[in-house]
Amino acid sequence: MTQQLLVSDANILIDMAEGGLLEQFFALPFEFIIPDILFEEELADEHPHFPELGLKLEVLSGELMVQAFEMITRHSKPSRNDVFAMCLAMNKGCPLLTGDRDLRVAAQQEGIVVKGTIGMVEAMIQHNIITAEQAKHSFQRMKEAGRRLPWELIEARISPPL
Numbered sequence: 001m002t003q004q005l006l007v008s009d010a011n012i013l014i015d016m017a018e019g020g021l022l023e024q025f026f027a028l029p030f031e032f033i034i035p036d037i038l039f040e041e042e043l044a045d046e047h048p049h050f051p052e053l054g055l056k057l058e059v060l061s062g063e064l065m066v067q068a069f070e071m072i073t074r075h076s077k078p079s080r081n082d083v084f085a086m087c088l089a090m091n092k093g094c095p096l097l098t099g100d101r102d103l104r105v106a107a108q109q110e111g112i113v114v115k116g117t118i119g120m121v122e123a124m125i126q127h128n129i130i131t132a133e134q135a136k137h138s139f140q141r142m143k144e145a146g147r148r149l150p151w152e153l154i155e156a157r158i159s160p161p162l
Contacts, residue, residue: 004030005092005094006097007035008033009038012116013025021124035084095115097116
């Protein structure tokens with residue numbers, strides 16, 4: 001059986017790094033890809049080890065670049081690199097991982113399934129990769145690092161709250 005493919009933007013990966021969950025994230029039974037240009041411009045300097053953990057870099061073809069620039073004209077709020085990730089997810093017919101509100105809205109308008117940090121942490125619990133207590137600790141680390149997550153929603157799902 002092949003693993004489900006997920007295209008990621010940068011912020012989900014940074015959330016996982018800040019939460020101390022990178023190895024556990026890449027232990028999920030998914031294949032994670034990211035546009036190579038997004039990786040080079042937003043992650044390579046501080047997180048060059050992501051590909052060693054399992055992140056696959058995808059070169060966007062000329063045809064995909066044309067599609068991405070057409071999407072940029074329709075969606076002005078997400079960054080160019082975020083639109084590259086959205087275009088790749090659309091092309092692969094797979095979910096997009098993002099916590100960026102503008103990218104989430106644009107992807108949903110394009111009919112792309114969107115998953116976020118909370119969903120990925122919950123998947124780690126469901127796959128017995130981490131415990132609920134570890135998840136709570138990781139969310140606390142993300143909060144202390146200033147990550148922008150829907151804290152009210154997280155606290156409603158965690159007992160006792162952060």
